[in-house]
Amino acid sequence: MIKIEKASVDDIEEISMLAKNIYLKYNSHIDTEEGINNVLLFISSDNMRLRFFMEGSLILVARNENNSILGMIEIINYDHISLFFVDDKYFKSKIGTRLFEEAKNILKSDKYTVKASDYALEFYKKLGFIKLYNDIQEENGVHFHYMIY
Template sequence: MRIDKSKIMVRCAYSSDWEGAIKLAWDTFVRYNAPDYSQEGIENFRKFVNDDMLRKMFLAGHYQLFVAVFEGRYLGMLSLREKKHISLLFVDGDCHGNGIGKALIRFVSKYVLEEEGIDKMTVNASPYALGFYHKMGFVDLREEMEADGIIFTPMELSLVKKS
């Protein structure tokens, strides 16, 4: 699906965005990530995104959420933990290749640097997303790991240009 990028709004999420953003994350995980995971990993991811404590942390401002929206439809979502760690980043599978993930990373990078005063972001990249993060400038911190059935590569992005 091709989308007019100028009509996509990337913004901080409102409390009313939570359910739609989490549904997008789960649906996209099932379609693209779950095939790489054990049943334990899939179940642990499901528990994580459905954890009411996570929603309460978001509502209290301790877990930041950003969304990419087009004509009322959630096309992408990114959540931050500890002001600098990408906890979740998902783009609607029908919209891959439209620059939505890139727009979310750019928006959040600017937010982290300018609003939080932090010059690095981290992520535990899934095997499916590893190439995307490399394209965005993230570098591997360690080799692929597994914890609780979740497979990931720890990565980091410097938000300041080296002189």
């Protein structure tokens, strides 16, 4: 039984580790060294805590029956997905879809943006996002597809 709920500050260390593991395994191969360092800094527990407290980011987690975190989504400014990761053992299990649907229920925005990794591009398309540019974008060594929902 998977439950979706708002994260607490006590969850941030586990969330940060999940994000780091999945990023390094699936997304980092096309980023430059500068880009990898920038992403790792962004997903660090310290920076995540700052966004949580100072910017009021919405962080939702998916938990299993053992209370382990299997997935997470972070939305900043009420409409931008800044982080979205699911444990790779649970890819294609609808956890990501459920996280996004719950975030939409809470925030009630009519549009969302994301800088999607190349690896996650097809997932975002299935959620209903469209690419704003044909080519992959690059910013500070990080490669992404700018998408809107």
